Amino acid sequence: MTEAATAWAPGGTPPRRLPPGRHGLPPEQVRESQRRRLTAAATAVLAERGYGQITVTEVAKRAGVSTSSFYKHFGDLWDCVLAAYEEGAERLTAGIEAACGGTEGRDRARAGIEAGLTLLAPEPALAQLLSGDPPSQAGALWTARRSLLARLASMLHHARGGQGGGERELQLIAAATALVSLKASDGGGKRLADLGQPLADLLHAP
C-alpha cells in the first residue's frame, strides 16, 4: 500500500483507488472516493515535498485521478489542501472531545492530549499538515489554522478551570503545535507518541 493510501482515512478506512472499468458504483460514490483520495494524496505529497514543491499534477497522480477530474472537485491546489486540513482538523477535535467526555481538570487535559497524539502518531503526514505553518499568502489555510487552535485552546481552557479570557491557553496551544511540528518532521510517529507526558505537564501547569 502506498503512503498516500494510508495518509488520511476518515473513520480509519484507507481511501483506495476504485477498480478500473465498469464497477457499477453510483456516481456519488465515485465522486466521494475521488475526493477522499485527493485530500489523502495532498496530505502525503505535502509531507514529502512541502508547500514549496506540491503541485496539482502530483496530487492527482498520487490519487490515481486525472488533473481534469481534480478540477471537478477543487478550484485549485489550495482548495484541496484546505479540504484536507479541515477534514483532519475535524477528526482531531472530534477525537479529543470524545476522549475528554466525563473527565475534568488534569485528567481531562491528559485524556485530550493522549487522544490527539494517538490519532496523529500513526499519521505523521497529517500531523505535519495540521501543525506546520502554511505559506504566508495562503489566507484561507491560516484562517483554518486559527480556527483549529482556537477550538483546542477552548478545550484546554475548560480543562484548566476556565479562568481568564483564554489568551494563555491559545499561546500554550500554539507552542504545543510548534512542538508537534518539530517532532513530526524530525522522526514521525515515535517522536510524537513520546510527547504525551511532557505535553501534559507543559499544558496543564498553571
Added chain:
Amino acid sequence: MHELPARRAESAGRDDDPTRAEIMEAMLAASGELGYREVAVRQVLERYGGHRVQFWQHFASKEECFAIAYATWVDRLTTELVTAALAAGDWRRGMRAALIALFEFADERPEVARALLIEADVAGGGALAKREETIERLGEALDSAREQAEPEERPPPLTGVFVAGGIAAYLGERLAAGSPADLWSGLPELMRFVTEPYFGEAAAREELEAARAFLADRRGEGAAR
C-alpha cells in the same frame, strides 16, 4: 554534482561580498512579501537591481539562495538576541531585552521576518532544518533558567523548545495576519508565557505588567514624536 562556477566557488560561504549579501536580502524580502513559492529569480533581481548573471555567479538556484540567506540571517538574528540577553544581566531582564529586540526586528522588517518565521516551512530542505536547529538552540538558551530552580521545581523536559516554538508561533501568526501594528499587543502575554514555566505564576505576572508598562511608555514616546 556539478562544479561551482569560479566566482560562485570563491564567494561560497562569504557574507562580506556586498552583491551576495544584497541578493540574499532581496530573496528574503521578496519571499516574505510574495511568498517563497511565488518568488522567481527575476523578482529577486528586480529588488536588488543588479544583473541576472550576478545571481547565477553566487547561487545555483532559488532554493540554494533562500537556504543560504535564511541560515545567514537566522544566525545573525540569533546572535543579536543572545547578545542582548546576556548584556542585560540576569535571565528575566535578558528575556525582556531579547524579546523586545525580536519584536523590533519583526516590526521594522516584517517581510524579512515573514520569510524567517513562516516561509522556511514552505521552502523545506536546508532552511527548514536550520529553523529546527535554531529552535533547539534557543530552547537550550532558555533552559539555562532551569539551573536557578530547585531540582524538584524544575520545569519539565522540552520546556525550552516548547517556549521557543511558542514565541515563533506567536510572531508567525501575527505576521501572517499582515498586521505588524498589532504585533506588539501580544508582548505582555508572551512575556508571561515565557516566564511562568521557569519562575512561577507571580514572576510571570510581574513580567506581564512590566511589558504592559513598556508598551505604555512606547506608545507615549510614539505620540510625543
